[in-house]
Amino acid sequence: MLLTLPPGIHRLEIYRVTGMKAPPLGLASIAAVLEGEGHKVKIIDTPTLEMDVDEWLREVKSWSPDVVGISMQTPTAPRGYKAAKLLKEELGDDLIVVAGGTHPTSMYEEALKNGVDVVVRGEGEYTTLELLETLEKHGLDEEALRRVKGIAFRGRDGRVVVTPPRPFIENLDELPWPARHLLPMDKYTLFGKPIRIAHVMASRGCPYGCMYCITSYFWGRRIRFRSPENVAAEVEFLVDKYKVKQVVFSDDELTVNRRFIYGFVKEMKERGLDIQFACGSRVDHVNRDVLKFLYDNGCVAVYFGVESASQETLDRIGKKIKVEQARRVFRWVKELKGFATASFILGFPWETIEDMKRTVDFAIELDPAYAQFTVLTPYPGTPLFSYAARHNLIEDWNWEHYTTIRPVMRGFHFTREQLGRVLKYAYRKFYLRPGFILRELRSGRLKDLAGVLAGELASWFKDVVVQHLRWGR
Structure with missing residues (x-):
């Protein structure tokens, strides 16, 4: 095949x-x-x-x-x-x-x-x-x-x-590791540069069911984890076979299972593996001690989905987090001198342009290392898709445009064109701050972002930003 x-x-x-x-x-x-x-x-x-x-x-x-x-x-x-x-x-x-x-x-x-x-x-x-x-x-x-x-x-x-749906695989350890020998492993790059990074998935599923996210509806509403031993063994193989230095966990939410986190770190130490890793998390799943443990044991980047400054919006989309939890987490990140990014979504149907601008201001208040701004996109298979279709909000049915960069749906109080302008506004306001540019200069990261900062921030900068984070830079 x-x-x-x-x-x-x-x-x-x-x-x-x-x-x-x-x-x-x-x-x-x-x-x-x-x-x-x-x-x-x-x-x-x-x-x-x-x-x-x-x-x-x-x-x-x-x-x-x-x-x-x-x-x-x-x-x-x-x-x-x-x-x-x-x-x-x-x-x-x-x-x-x-x-x-x-x-x-x-x-x-x-x-x-x-x-x-x-x-x-x-x-x-x-x-x-x-x-x-x-x-x-x-x-x-x-x-x-x-x-x-x-x-x-x-x-x-x-x-x-x-035909009837197939039950989800309960024991993910029974699956063999991905057949990487069939892939062009020497060609995977970031910013056009060869990198020794491996991508690993430790779990499948998500219990939260946010209305815009396909994860819960594709992988299931119950999260299933591999064992720490199995994941650590795969990482050890990748280090030996491909000389990997960093691991990117492609899971949406790794820290939901603290037993896995502690077990994985323990396994890595017992195997004598000194690697860095990046992972996704939620602001309600970590405290200061967990963050410190992550940063002290090889975690170089944590990705948080904050999404909105509005508690009403967070409740309506099923995010099940509190605005104050986001404030607390990013305060801890700064105290620990850690590295974290935050994602924000613009264009929920009930929002006004002023609501979206408040979310941009909230991103600046939290001041993550990087912020990812995207426009709400109604992917088939999500409750959002059904909601948007039912209210005739979708105006662009060309699937190639469903990138979270290009607006494809209007809201009740804004047009697609206005949403596109707000996305430009968000990136320019966050990334063209003198304080941010100075921080990037001091950290030595600005050279990787210079080409982006000189280009059209509006249409494509967000992907560079998030990938810069998620791949453990």
Whole structure:
């Protein structure tokens, strides 16, 4: 089976804003499971290799696969559909095209209208394994496919068949580590520079269900953790194999499980591993002692989702945090001389422009090392998408624009154009402060941001900022 990202997506806004290139861990995890059961697998990481359609098609043809799996997020879905149709045209209808990822999980009917034969919905490892073995024995036979949990396909009568969901994997330790040997590990960069950073996922799921975030609705409302021993063993392997110096945890929220944090640090010390790491957290999941423990034991960056200065908004979106908790956490960060970033979302439907400006002022009050400002984006599969569609707020249905940089929906009290101007205002007001620039000069980080500061702050600076943080700079 060949697993791939759509070709040409490195040209999309979501990729071209930064020199960061990160491995597709989801595809690598599926590949590891397939290889473990004796299947031959290839991965094409198109954005990292900067593959356009022609080069990608030549690579696919050279491997002559029977099944091609395409991973799609919302901004990459249109090019994924074009790739699926092209595969059918070039390789014939005998080739089976499978789609997976957050977008087709929710928009499976759309995918099945655009060259896709089968959609893998949700967590993909065991569903893809069972699907592949079914296809090998029975092809696209409807009765056989109906026995595979977690998929969608078209039946003989043309109607979409959705099979029962597959239960989430309870013991994540049973999964093999991602098949990184199938990835171009020498090509992953940040700001165009080679870096020795590994990306690791220690958990799946989120119990909070914020209305705008796909995590809870894709990975589940209950968080599942790997064991500290398993994660530490993977890090040790990465240090030995790829000479890794830093680890980026791709989990949305690592500190929800303090037992894991303490156990992971203990394991790393026992293995004699001296690495730095970055992780995501919530302002209600840490206290001063936890932050100190993190900073004292290799954590170089913590990412907090603050989102708004309005307690009413925080309550309405299901964030379940308090404004005062954010103030307290960033006060502790400064006392500990730690490094943390904060994310803020502009454009909740009920907000006014003045509400958004108050959020920008709140970001300046908290004064994190960096701030990430994004515009609220209604991703399919989230409650926000249903809310925005129900109130006719979505004005741009081009999925490629769903980057959190470009406004695609209006509010009740503002237009898309006004929201775009507020995003510019937020970045300029936060990052062009003399105090911030002086701090960056003193820290030696300004050289990495100088090109960005000289460019159009409005349209693409936020991604550079957040990645600078999340990859442990």
